Amino acid sequence: MKFNKQLLYSALISLLLISCSDDPVAPPAKTAAQFTADGWKKFEAGEYQDAISDFNDAVNLDVNANEARSGQGWCYMMLDNFNTAIASLNLIPINAERTDSEAALAFMHNANADYQLSLDATDFILTEDPDWQFAHNNAIDIDDIYLLRAHNFISLGEFANALTAFENLDAEFSADVTTENGRNQLLAAIEALNPGISELQSKLKH
CATH class of the missing domain: 1.25.40.10 (Tetratricopeptide repeat domain)
Structure with missing residues (x-):
């Protein structure tokens, strides 16, 4: 009888172990x-x-x-x-680490016509990472920041600074921004590259 009890206990323990091994393990x-x-x-x-x-x-x-x-x-x-x-x-x-975040802020402040705030964000990027490229879409990079700067400056009436920013994109571009004709030439060149949030969103959606 004692032998049978030992067999019974062994069988129960075996069944318990088998049952436990079949339980699904929760993922971490x-x-x-x-x-x-x-x-x-x-x-x-x-x-x-x-x-x-x-x-x-x-x-x-x-x-x-x-x-x-x-x-x-x-x-x-x-x-x-x-x-x-x-x-x-x-x-x-x-x-x-916030260069990507500052880039987003720069675009949104520009879209909201908060041009100085947008410039402040681009200043941060150029200081922290002058070769910046968006970590999650390499079609967006420092050239977009320079274009944004050019648009911000010209929107604030800072034509010489706008020209300097734009020359980072096109070193051969030339315009006399002390004249109305030159300022219009620069504005047309900037707008031809479609600065701002709409172009950014277009790049991200492709």
Whole structure:
């Protein structure tokens, strides 16, 4: 009888072990970094609302997830929700890596006709990374920033500075901006390259 009890206990333990081994193992919880990476992948695919969801999850897990806040800003900008985009980007500390964020701010401030704020953002980029290229679409780079600067300056009536900025794009361009004709030539050259948010959005959607 004692022998039978031992067999019974052994059988029960074996069944318990088999049962436990068949239980599905829960996947590990995603980290803020993983949510951020997934969000940028969706951004690059043009899935802006889904990307925002991932970026929100990242920020909820880590209030210092600055890359996720940058992602929020870029997504909301692409959805033309500038107020929310700017609010998200302004939460990123000034001492953090924020050249991509400043680029988005530069475009939105330009679109809002806040030309000096846009210039301030481009100043930051040129100081921190004069060879800047957007990490999530290499069609957007420092040339877009110089074009934006030229448009900002000419909109503020700073024609000499506008010419200097534009010469970074076309070193052979020449116009006497002390004359009305020269200023019109420069304005036409800038506008021919379609500066601003619409061109940026077009590049990102292709």
